[in-house]
Amino acid sequence: xxxxxxxxxxxxxxxxxxxxxxxxxxxxxxxxxxxxxxxxxxxxxxxxxxxxxxxxxxxxxxxxxxxxxxxxxxxxxxxxxxxxxxxxxxxxxxxxxxxxxxxxxxxxxxxxxxxxxxxxxxxxxxxxxxxxxxxxxxxxxxxxxxxxxxxxxxxxxxxxxxxxxxxxxxxxxxxxxxxxxxxxxxxxx
Numbered sequence: 001x002x003x004x005x006x007x008x009x010x011x012x013x014x015x016x017x018x019x020x021x022x023x024x025x026x027x028x029x030x031x032x033x034x035x036x037x038x039x040x041x042x043x044x045x046x047x048x049x050x051x052x053x054x055x056x057x058x059x060x061x062x063x064x065x066x067x068x069x070x071x072x073x074x075x076x077x078x079x080x081x082x083x084x085x086x087x088x089x090x091x092x093x094x095x096x097x098x099x100x101x102x103x104x105x106x107x108x109x110x111x112x113x114x115x116x117x118x119x120x121x122x123x124x125x126x127x128x129x130x131x132x133x134x135x136x137x138x139x140x141x142x143x144x145x146x147x148x149x150x151x152x153x154x155x156x157x158x159x160x161x162x163x164x165x166x167x168x169x170x171x172x173x174x175x176x177x178x179x180x181x182x183x184x185x186x187x188x189x
Contacts, residue, residue: 001016001017001018001047001049001060001062002016002017002018002019003062004016004035004064005037005064005065005066006064006065006066006067006137006138007035007037007040007064007065007066007067008037008066008067008068008069008137008138008139008140009037009038009040009066009067009068009069009139010037010038010069010139011037011038011066012036012037012038013031013034013035013036013037013038014034014035014037015033015034016030016033016034016035016047016049018049018051018060020051020053022051022052023049023050023051023052024049024050024051025047025048025049025050026047026048026050027045027046027047027048028040028042028045028046028047028064029045029047029064029066030047035047035064037066040066042066043065043066043067043068044063044064044065045063045064045065045066046061046062046063047061047062047063047064048060048061048062049061049062067136067137067138067139068100068136068137068139069139069140069141069142070098070100070102070134070135070136070139070140070141071098071099071100071141071142072096072097072098072100072132072134072141072142072144073096073097073098073144074096074144074146075094075095075096075130075132075144075145075146076094076095076096076097077092077094077146078146079146079147079148079149080092080146080147080148080149081149081151082122082148082149082150082151083150083151083152083153083154084122084123084125084150084151084152084153085152085153088123088153089121089122089123090121090122090123091119091120091121091122092119092120092122092148093117093118093119093120094106094117094118094119094120094130094132094146095116095117095118096132096134096144098134098136098141100134100136100141101136102134102135102136102137103115103116103134103135104116104117104132104133104134104135105132105133105134105135106118106130106131106132107130107131107132108120108128108129108130108131109128118130118132120148122148122150124150125150125151125152126150127147127148127149127150128147128148128149128150129145129146129147129148130145130146130147130148131143131144131145132144132145158177158178158179160177160178161175161177161178
């Protein structure tokens with residue numbers, strides 16, 4: 001049997017070759033004379049090549065390794081809208097979760113970084129896309145992406161909301177004006 005693999009569970013079917021020509025393949029994930037990794041549920045898949053030579057039937061066994069494609073959850077935090085004021089910068093750490101051992105390739109601003117999480121300092125307005133792929137045993141996950149939209153902070157000094165949510169969740173529980181600069185928070189009228 002001509003050696004093949006290892007494969008990833010999302011790889012397409014491949015032709016199997018054995019010698020002498022004219023034999024037949026059977027076993028895990030075998031269809032006709034093809035091995036289909038996407039049908040595999042095991043890491044080690046046993047196949048057998050059966051052929052006839054000089055009136056005798058022979059079998060040759062082999063094991064083909066199929067590694068599972070890693071699965072990852074979405075990037076945390078998910079799509080974001082961040083307001084930046086003149087000269088400000090904001091730090092964010094982006095991460096994913098996966099039960100598969102391996103490493104992550106993060107891509108942002110056309111550059112790829114290999115790390116467990118991505119630490120970014122945002123200081124320029126614009127729309128940025130972050131993508132990540134996890135590799136485990138040479139197999140890539142499906143890419144996950146998120147978008148970060150950095151906009152200029154409002155220039156107004158006072159913002160007066162038209163509603164509040166007194167539900168005890170620590171956000172907008174009381175109605176107060178919001179000041180961005182140029183005031184004394186303990187003495188205003």
